[in-house]
Amino acid sequence: MTCKPIIVVSRCLGFAVCRWNGATIENSLVKDLGKSVEFITVCPECEIGLGVPRHPIIMVQKDSGLVLVQPATGADLTEQMETFSHNFLDSLDRVDGFLLKRKSPSCGVANVPIFADPDAEQPIEKGPGFFAQSVFERFPDTPIEDESCLEDLSRRVKWLKSVTKG
Numbered sequence: 001m002t003c004k005p006i007i008v009v010s011r012c013l014g015f016a017v018c019r020w021n022g023a024t025i026e027n028s029l030v031k032d033l034g035k036s037v038e039f040i041t042v043c044p045e046c047e048i049g050l051g052v053p054r055h056p057i058i059m060v061q062k063d064s065g066l067v068l069v070q071p072a073t074g075a076d077l078t079e080q081m082e083t084f085s086h087n088f089l090d091s092l093d094r095v096d097g098f099l100l101k102r103k104s105p106s107c108g109v110a111n112v113p114i115f116a117d118p119d120a121e122q123p124i125e126k127g128p129g130f131f132a133q134s135v136f137e138r139f140p141d142t143p144i145e146d147e148s149c150l151e152d153l154s155r156r157v158k159w160l161k162s163v164t165k166g
């Protein structure tokens with residue numbers, strides 16, 4: 001069993017070409033971090049069967065609650081994403097932290113746009129993405145950050161200290 005911190009990381013942060021636009025995001029800071037932690041990669045959108053490339057998905061606030069939809073196809077992915085997220089998080093034996101992709105309606109930790117309807121151009125509010133929200137609920141005491149934390153020295157040090165306590 002590894003004694004390195006185990007970090008669940010968004011797979012598009014340099015581990016696979018899985019973004020909606022068929023890209024990945026090479027991040028040298030994530031690569032460096034890989035020398036001192038063990039990564040478990042996850043791409044929730046691929047795991048629920050969305051292909052690469054794919055039409056973008058967004059969060060929409062309905063009277064019945066927040067939903068995850070793909071405007072180009074009209075697909076409502078809410079239940080699939082919630083089911084995958086719960087099953088994946090329940091399957092983790094040990095996790096010391098999460099490092100997720102910012103601004104994603106799935107992985108974004110905060111400040112992801114929420115729209116009043118699928119055709120709206122301006123968001124009405126912002127919040128965490130669906131997968132990140134499940135992380136907050138399932139692991140309320142586990143450090144969760146997006147990759148921007150690695151660019152800021154004090155945030156990076158704080159997050160690294162918190163995951164090494166796990």
Ligand code: SF4
Pocket residue numbers: 010011012013018019020042043044045046101104106107108
């Ligand atoms: S942000 Fe999350 S769901 Fe989107 S491509 Fe990256 S890993 Fe996949």
